[in-house]
Amino acid sequence: MNIAIMGAGLSGLACAITLEKAGIRPAIFEKRSQVGDRFVNGEALLSIFTHPDRDNIATFSDQYGIYLSPTSHIQRMELFSKNKKAVIEGHLGFSNIRGREQDSFEAQLERQTKSTIKFHSEETYEQLLSDYTHVVLAAGDGAYSKSMKNFREDFTVSIKGVTISGKFDRYTVMSWLDYDLAPFGYGFLIPYSEKEANLSIAIPDIPKNAHVHISDLWDVFYQKVRSQLVQNLPITDQFQITQYPIGICNSPRIGNTYFVGNCYGSMMPFMGFGQYAAILSGVYAAYDLCGMGNYEELMKPLRQSYENSLVLRKAMEQLSNEGLDRIIHSLQGDWADKLFQSHRINPLKIASYLLRPYIKLKNE
Template sequence: MKVAIMGAGLSGLSCAIVLERYGIEPAIFEDRGQVGDRFVTGEIDMEILHRPVMDTLRFFSKEHGIYLQPVANLAKLVVFSENQRCDFNGHIGFSCTRGRHPQSWDAQLARQVRAPIQFNSKRAYQDLLQEFTHVVLATGDSEYAVKLKNFRIDFRVTMKGATIRGRFDPQIVCAWLDNRIAPKGYAYLIPYSDEEACCAIAYPEPPVNPPANLPGNPPPTPQAYAPTGLTDKSPQPTDVFWSRFLTRYAHDIGQPHDIHRVWNISGYPVGRCHYPRIGNTYFVGNCFGAVMPFLGFGQYYAILTGVHAAYDLLGMGDYAEKAAQYLKCYEESLVIRRAMEHVSNRGFDRLLRFLDGSVGDWLFDTPRDVLGTAARVMRPFISLP
């Protein structure tokens, strides 16, 4: 068996680690010059989304021999709406660094792989099909899956973020649900250390086919995603949202913003594969659809798709069976995302008032499937393609 892995991110490297443990050395191809994305960002592994698994890092190490060190064990999530604040306390999950940083999860996984990574690779998928018995597509985006007619794009996302310097507690992360700064989306602050953090806004781009509206609300329109009062000569909407967020950040965090290493993403497709495997090709990570639509992070599922693709290659599991579970979680997350797009700022205020205190803390302590339960409650009120 000759296995090629296209992509040296979370899913591709996790696949390689498992294959090597059982004596198969894959060929790993990465089109960039080093492990990690184009820039450094912070992300969180929010364990409320992975029930009944309550400790994902313990799960990875004990069950699959994959070892990861977080930036911090998160003890508090602070969520702001336009007029409310809600503090969630408990075991929230873990924060991590991603991208071109020596302690990023990408770099940590690369140090656990014995096979050389062929950087700056120009090898095409079609060429690898002729040379290798199996190809694992772990390219970090859906480009190849789309070309192979194996990907459903549900929406596209615009993001803008930066490294911000100040005074932070790495065990506390913050989020903002405010349509004035991230329409139909959210903003967040995730510390790298006690001196640096990642801050970003993320929101869906205007849909080609807007989702059905909740009873009593007007249907969303492209204009609903843009700030009011803009003219052709005005700044781009993302810059307006970003400026508003920085003002809001300084007010809520209580310190001025000191911005470094700004980055932008536009038109990033969020969706899922129809089939996790076609012939001798496996789709893993973001190429499979590991990004969860609700909050946008997907490290947990990215790693697991790589792991279970490897077990399938080894004859030790059925990737399609495992992938069906991940797709179920994706669809549940999509239901919550669609419902969130209809919530006004007044609605976010009411939601945080309801969750503040014991109700919110219970959500993070219970082993119940909170994501699935929320999706079942919301599904009758929305329409999905």
């Protein structure tokens, strides 16, 4: 058995590290010049999205031998709708950095990988399939899965993000659910440190947003955050992504090809969180390759999370600012802190079951 991994990102490197623990050295092919050679951005692992796993960083190290240092743990989340604010406190998850930085998650994973990474790779999937007995597709989007007719695309999303300088509390993330700022989408502020943060907005490319352009929304959002934080927040770096596909593979494995990370569909439709599922999918594909599990079976809970998350995304598209105000208002109080940290209750699963009868999904 010889294994090729296409893509040295979260899922590809998690797969390589797990294979190496079983004594297998895969060949890793990365099209860029270095790991994380893309825009820098702040991301988060929020435990409300990974129920029942309350501490993703501990799980990665204790259960899978993958060691990641986040930028910070998140102790406070400030949620803003048009007219309301809720503050959730407690151990809510972690923030981390992605991209070209030396402590980005992908850079940390690379330091734990022993296998050789071939950079500037131009190998196609077809070439890898003819040269290797097994191929792990970890290229970070659904393009290959789609061309192989294995991908159900549910929608696309446009995102604009920047790095800003200022004064931030590294334990606090902020989110805006205000459709005047980001219609049917959201905004996030995730600090990298006390002095730098990532500020982004994302909107779904749905018919209701046909005449909305992310760059036009940006200026209003940026001004709003500057006045809310009473800071100038100069921009030092930026990126924009348009029509990024969100969807999921019909089969996580076809023949000896494994679809992992976003190639499978790790990015959750509701708020775009995908790091947790990307890393786990890489580990699970490796387990299958080592004879330690069945990839399709292992992926079932992650697929279910994706489907639940899709229901919430569709529900979000039917809300208005008044509805969002009511939701944010209801999250004020101790009960919301408890809900966000509950070991027993999975609020997103419950919400998706309650909402499912009212939502029309593509696959139903």
